[in-house]
Amino acid sequence: MQRSHLPLQGLRAFEATARHLSVSKAALELCVTPGAISQQVKLLEDSVGVALLQRKGRAIELTDAGLLLRPQLTQAFDWISVALESVARNRSKSTIRLTLLPTLAEKWLMPRLARFHGSHPELDIQIMTSFRAVELEAEDVDMASWVGTSLPPGVSGVRLFDDEFTPVCSPRLLNGKVPLKHPSDLGNFTLLTSVPRADYWKVWLTQAGVPELRSVHTMSFGNSSLAIQAALDGVGVALVQHAYVKTNLVAGTLVAPFDIKVRGKNGYYLGWSSAKPSSEALALFRDWILEETHWTD
Incomplete structure (x- = not known):
């Protein structure tokens, strides 16, 4: 899939849901409603053409495709987070902010x-x-x-x-x-x-x-x-x-x-x-x- 077409909102929604195994906890982390999380995950599944999550009673489980995707996404988001923190640290070390x-x-x-x-x-x-x-x-x-x-x-x-x-x-x-x-x-x-x-x-x-x-x-x-x-x-x-x-x-x-x-x-x-x-x-x-x-x- 081309980078310009990556469903980033859906990927974030799925990664948070897969990590917590909870739609409500994912919604709380991303500051959106549970309905929005479910919708974004559904759009992601439609985009890749395969189910990533499945429900068993009230519990959420990952499908085989979900199990494959989840660690890759978590690692990718961790890398992005580390890179942004590094940029912020370097910026703060060379920037002086005054309010006068x-x-x-x-x-x-x-x-x-x-x-x-x-x-x-x-x-x-x-x-x-x-x-x-x-x-x-x-x-x-x-x-x-x-x-x-x-x-x-x-x-x-x-x-x-x-x-x-x-x-x-x-x-x-x-x-x-x-x-x-x-x-x-x-x-x-x-x-x-x-x-x-x-x-x-x-x-x-x-x-x-x-x-x-x-x-x-x-x-x-x-x-x-x-x-x-x-x-x-x-x-x-x-x-x-x-x-x-x-x-x-x-x-x-x-x-x-x-x-x-x-x-x-x-x-x-x-x-x-x-x-x-x-x-x-x-x-x-x-x-x-x-x-x-x-x-x-």
Whole structure:
């Protein structure tokens, strides 16, 4: 029989039934109904033109053809299972899976990632972004980001940077016709922020000595990346995490009009499971992260 015509569903149904000598147990293993198992076995028997199972009372027995086919199928499925497990192991050893906050991934990791990839081009990296809390023990994730005063129980990691926010804007805005020399001047500009940090402007303005200031316009975004992009485009003044705009400030694409920062107790962490064994790929990436944080301190 040609491979393209192999009745794979019927073969699985027969092999499971023959191994258990039970249609109901085969159905439970394959997550289908007993009726579906019986139908698939019947279709297989019709395809090969010979009976494979026979009933004696309530018991199931294998025919001579079934006795011949069953060990061959079991061995074949075992080989396939072993091959798939081998592929999965090799993949996991060379793949690093990260789930990070969107702006952390874009503004902190991505500018650095080329250095790691240049040293280890053989490793695969999967980066997903999410605001939700990640369960490292239950999910197929090697590393995840956290914001807080410490990491949760069962998680080891490194503190990437502190919670430190500062206003930034395009140099075009700073050098424009409307002055931006004193915090009170912010009332003439659009204030940009992310929704999760909407109250930070109030804290910053209080710290800057203008707690009653009201801006002509405000604009909030789902994440800090969008606020930073709006600042780059000259839309207004954004209050953002200082670590996310260090590169922009050095390059001059953004400027900080005031040397006043809002500092919180939280830190930004990258963590990994304390219980899971580390693959070689994860160990290499973890060591690199530790070097990066030491280098940037």
